[in-house]
Amino acid sequence: KNEVEQSPQNLTAQEGEFITINCSYSVGISALHWLQQHPGGGIVSLFMLSSGKKKHGRLIATINIQEKHSSLHITASHPRDSAVYICAVRDYGGSQGNLIFGKGTKLSVKP
Amino acid sequence: NAGVTQTPKFQVLKTGQSMTLQCAQDMNHNSMYWYRQDPGMGLRLIYYSASEGTTDKGEVPNGYNVSRLNKREFSLRLESAAPSQTSVYFCASSVNGERLTGELFFGEGSRLTVL
Numbered sequence: 001k002n003e004v005e006q007s008p009q010n011l012t013a014q015e016g017e018f019i020t021i022n023c024s025y026s027v028g029i030s031a032l033h034w035l036q037q038h039p040g041g042g043i044v045s046l047f048m049l050s051s052g053k054k055k056h057g058r059l060i061a062t063i064n065i066q067e068k069h070s071s072l073h074i075t076a077s078h079p080r081d082s083a084v085y086i087c088a089v090r091d092y093g094g095s096q097g098n099l100i101f102g103k104g105t106k107l108s109v110k111p
Numbered sequence: 112n113a114g115v116t117q118t119p120k121f122q123v124l125k126t127g128q129s130m131t132l133q134c135a136q137d138m139n140h141n142s143m144y145w146y147r148q149d150p151g152m153g154l155r156l157i158y159y160s161a162s163e164g165t166t167d168k169g170e171v172p173n174g175y176n177v178s179r180l181n182k183r184e185f186s187l188r189l190e191s192a193a194p195s196q197t198s199v200y201f202c203a204s205s206v207n208g209e210r211l212t213g214e215l216f217f218g219e220g221s222r223l224t225v226l
Contacts, residue, residue: 004153033215043201043217086153088215099215101153 003027006087006102013109019074021105023087026068034061034072035086037104043086046072077109113137117202117218124192124225132187132221134202140213142205143185145169145177147198148220154201160185192225199223 007022023032034046047054047061049070054061058077063070074081087102117134124130136143141162146154156169160179174196176188185204189196200221206213 035215035217041199041220041222043203043220045214045216048214088154099156101155103151103153 003091003100004087004089004102006085006105008105009103010106011108013077013107015078015109015111017077017109019077019081019107019109021072021085021087021107023070023072023102024068025070025087025089025100027089027100028092029065029068029089030092031090032063032070033088033090033099034070035088037084037086039083046085074107079109079111082107082109115202115204115216115218117200117221119221120219121222122224124189124223126193126225128192129188129190130192130223131189132200132202132223133184134186134218135184136202136204136216137183138204138206138216139182140204140206140216141182142213143179144203144205144215145175145185145187146201146203147171148201149198157187157200189223192223194225197223197225 003026005024031050033048035043036046037043049063058075060073084104084106086104088099115136144159145157148154155171157175158177160166163182166177178186202218203215205215
């Protein structure tokens with residue numbers, strides 16, 4: 001049973017399109033992370049949130065605690081946004097190391 | 112500002128050989144982690160260290176040992192490498208408290224192949 005489910009698994013978009021990646025989880029959480037893994041393999045943190053909404057440039061992350069769901073939106077997508085986007089949650093009842101990761105959404109933005 | 116530095120970036124081992132992956136962070140973070148990433152699977156926690164002097168097993172600790180040498184450094188050792196340990200390994204760090212999760216900072220990854 002996957003405690004963190006991401007959809008879609010793969011996504012192809014045209015440059016300029018509005019993109020949404022979804023993350024659903026089944027445990028009570030204290031925080032949710034969105035990460036970006038570049039084609040070269042490096043992983044960077046995009047957002048950490050426990051409620052509401054955060055915005056950074058063209059990226060917006062929202063979370064609905066009651067529905068156990070988060071979305072990552074990319075406005076005016078660009079080929080450089082092509083990457084794998086990973087959702088991870090911190091299980092509120094778990095140990096400090098207990099981050100549960102989704103399998104990622106592979107995004108390809110075509111020019 | 113180096114962030115999280117892990118070495119080596121690439122390594123090929125023969126079955127039974129040993130090696131140590133090194134990780135250091137310069138952000139004064141108290142928590143450090145070792146993950147492995149395999150195709151089709153999410154990142155899986157091998158070991159973590161909530162603070163200097165403490166280490167705990169994660170989801171997949173078998174075949175690995177760790178040392179939290181000081182606040183900066185957290186090493187991962189494979190005593191007798193097996194082909195199943197072929198993977199990409201990531202070190203990460205964060206500022207964490209009792210119930211607080213800080214932002215994660217990752218190293219660039221170490222690609223290990225065991226023949």
